[in-house]
Amino acid sequence: MARNETDREDLFDEFRSARVKWEFVDQRHNSQIVAGIRHDERLSIYFSADPCYHFDAENRLMRAFVDGKLLRTHGTFLAQLHRIRTEQETVLQRRDIEGDELKELLGDVHTDLKRFGESLAQNQLTVSRSSHETSDLGLLEGRLESILKHPIALAPAFPTRRK
Template identity: 35%
Template sequence: MALHEQDREDLMREATALFPRAEFQVELPEAPLFWGQKKNGHFAFYFGSDPVYQFDQNAELRRAFIDGKIYRTQGSTLARLTRVHNSAESILQRYDLTETELKACLQAMTQRFQQLDLVWLDPQKVQMVQSLAECSDLDLRNLIHKQIRQVLQHSQQLAPRIRGKR
């Protein structure tokens, strides 16, 4: 996940680990939408440059970028990583979300995907801008819709812990 804001053109060109990938204009406040999938089945949704959600192959949340902050799964909660700069280095300070904060974060994500699910099948509200895929546009849309539904089914589950420096 990029730590700096990128425009959609850059994601289509530079997100080479994500194949297939596609950009859509969606009738939501967070439009445009970028989606991509890795070879291992992990996939990501970029609602503009923020928020970004990354999932494992089971549609369990691994990482997120929300309101300029980086989050990563700890298995039972999310860790918010805040970049702190000094004259010599840049470090990430970790804060594990409380149960209440985690519920609020996951609920906001769920609402975003519920909105996306409601408009996804309407070609007037979701228009493909460009894609890189080896399948038809219809098959790609169906794959993405399946993943939206999987996210909603697993919206309260986090992927296993991503190990970081201790």
């Protein structure tokens, strides 16, 4: 783990794994949003650096970064990971999020995505950059619509190296 972390300066430029990506400017809130779809159809949406959400090809939440903490799916719950640094060591603290807390968090994800989708539909966002001249926003809008049809679902747990 790096000792010193910095905020990403250019999320759009750093998002090289996307086959198609967009950078939006929201003048009302003086903010940027970066969204992209990878070759394996995973979708990522960065509301600045925090929060950000990552979905698999079936529109299930795989990972998120919220309030400075990484959230990772374990199929039926999320593990919240937080780095605690001292001069001597770095410790990764884990806390499981489930039950009512999970429902509330997934509700917040749904709300963020719904606002984003509505802003897109109402032309309240300006595309400042895109990966292709003909990057069709319909692709992104379709994914958002599919995600928002149902409560946010969790992707299956990531495979681990431990046995």
